[in-house]
Amino acid sequence: MAGFDLKGKRIWVAGDRGMVGSAVVRRLATESCEIVTAVRGRVDLRRQDSVERFIADEKPDAIVVAAAKVGGILANDTRPAEFLYDNLMIEANIIHAAHQNDVNRLVFLGSSCIYPKFAPQPMTEDALLTGPLESTNEWYAIAKIAGIKLCQAYRKQYGRDYVSAMPTNLYGPNDNFDLQSSHVLPALMVKIHDAHASGAPTVPVWGTGTPRREFLHVDDCADGIVFIMKSYSGAEHLNLGTGVDVSIRELAESIARTVGYRGEFVFDTSKPDGTPRKLMNVDRMKALGWQARIPLDDGIRTTYQWFLENRRALRGVA
Numbered sequence: 001m002a003g004f005d006l007k008g009k010r011i012w013v014a015g016d017r018g019m020v021g022s023a024v025v026r027r028l029a030t031e032s033c034e035i036v037t038a039v040r041g042r043v044d045l046r047r048q049d050s051v052e053r054f055i056a057d058e059k060p061d062a063i064v065v066a067a068a069k070v071g072g073i074l075a076n077d078t079r080p081a082e083f084l085y086d087n088l089m090i091e092a093n094i095i096h097a098a099h100q101n102d103v104n105r106l107v108f109l110g111s112s113c114i115y116p117k118f119a120p121q122p123m124t125e126d127a128l129l130t131g132p133l134e135s136t137n138e139w140y141a142i143a144k145i146a147g148i149k150l151c152q153a154y155r156k157q158y159g160r161d162y163v164s165a166m167p168t169n170l171y172g173p174n175d176n177f178d179l180q181s182s183h184v185l186p187a188l189m190v191k192i193h194d195a196h197a198s199g200a201p202t203v204p205v206w207g208t209g210t211p212r213r214e215f216l217h218v219d220d221c222a223d224g225i226v227f228i229m230k231s232y233s234g235a236e237h238l239n240l241g242t243g244v245d246v247s248i249r250e251l252a253e254s255i256a257r258t259v260g261y262r263g264e265f266v267f268d269t270s271k272p273d274g275t276p277r278k279l280m281n282v283d284r285m286k287a288l289g290w291q292a293r294i295p296l297d298d299g300i301r302t303t304y305q306w307f308l309e310n311r312r313a314l315r316g317v318a
């Protein structure tokens, strides 16, 4: 493909109120395209007729599928039906209705948890479907793998230019800070902030602290998605990450430095560790000309600032 020129195009960002969707909207606002979003309550992405009507009415030229049911290790582990059903419905409805309405360009988003639990690290795109998944998030992973396959199937059967990007663990403004359902970075930010504020000597950290994760700021992620929309066409999905990982203990220490907390961490090994290591190989994106720019410490600092400014309005934060 020669490239997809965004100029004058109508781009529907499905999931524009979420962390990723809102970052994509911010990023697209710097392009000369028209951003299409759904007014709250107008479209239920789990209902085929609702999605079909919306796409037929709005006639977008391209779609970013940033809508998903997402959550941290505990939410994934305890709400398997929601994570499988909601995600299958959302992606199948959007991708099929896009095809029916002749929308030829679509970027689907998945997650680094699509790869086998013990995939060789850093994980290359071709590690997909080479081994068993991590049990805490296999429901979500199966749904996201189905999304990649849908894009490939509509490309193969109908010639649709649908592509998939797999972001690693994300964080940033508009993240979920609710301790029961959030990912580790916002969860530790809340816990360490609260311990600092109350003078608590310790902070509980789930698991052993030894698993390693890669964290991508959502503004980098949005930039990568727009880059892919403009310049990539192909059946194979692309990893979107930094290529750098840290242990959960190191992450906690970085957040503590930002917050100014000097207490200790207590590791709760009754909680699951999940995958031992989840680091992306990002060579393909680099070869295409893109790489992440925001170092983790800078991202933690600006996200903490955002948290302090917005915490009163956040769900599940006291």
Ligand code: GFB
Binding pocket: 071, 072, 073, 074, 076, 111, 112, 113, 136, 137, 140, 141, 168, 169, 170, 181, 182, 183, 184, 185, 187, 188, 204, 205, 206, 207, 211, 213, 248, 271, 272, 273, 274, 275
């Ligand atoms: O971010 P997280 O929930 O998800 O957890 P995954 C990462 C690691 O941090 C695990 C530990 O080893 C957790 O045990 N951890 C320590 C904590 N303290 C906490 C805490 O207070 N809250 C949380 N949530 N974790 C998810 C998948 O896996 O990653 C999803 O379940 C998705 O499907 C997402 O792919 C990106 O990285 O383990």
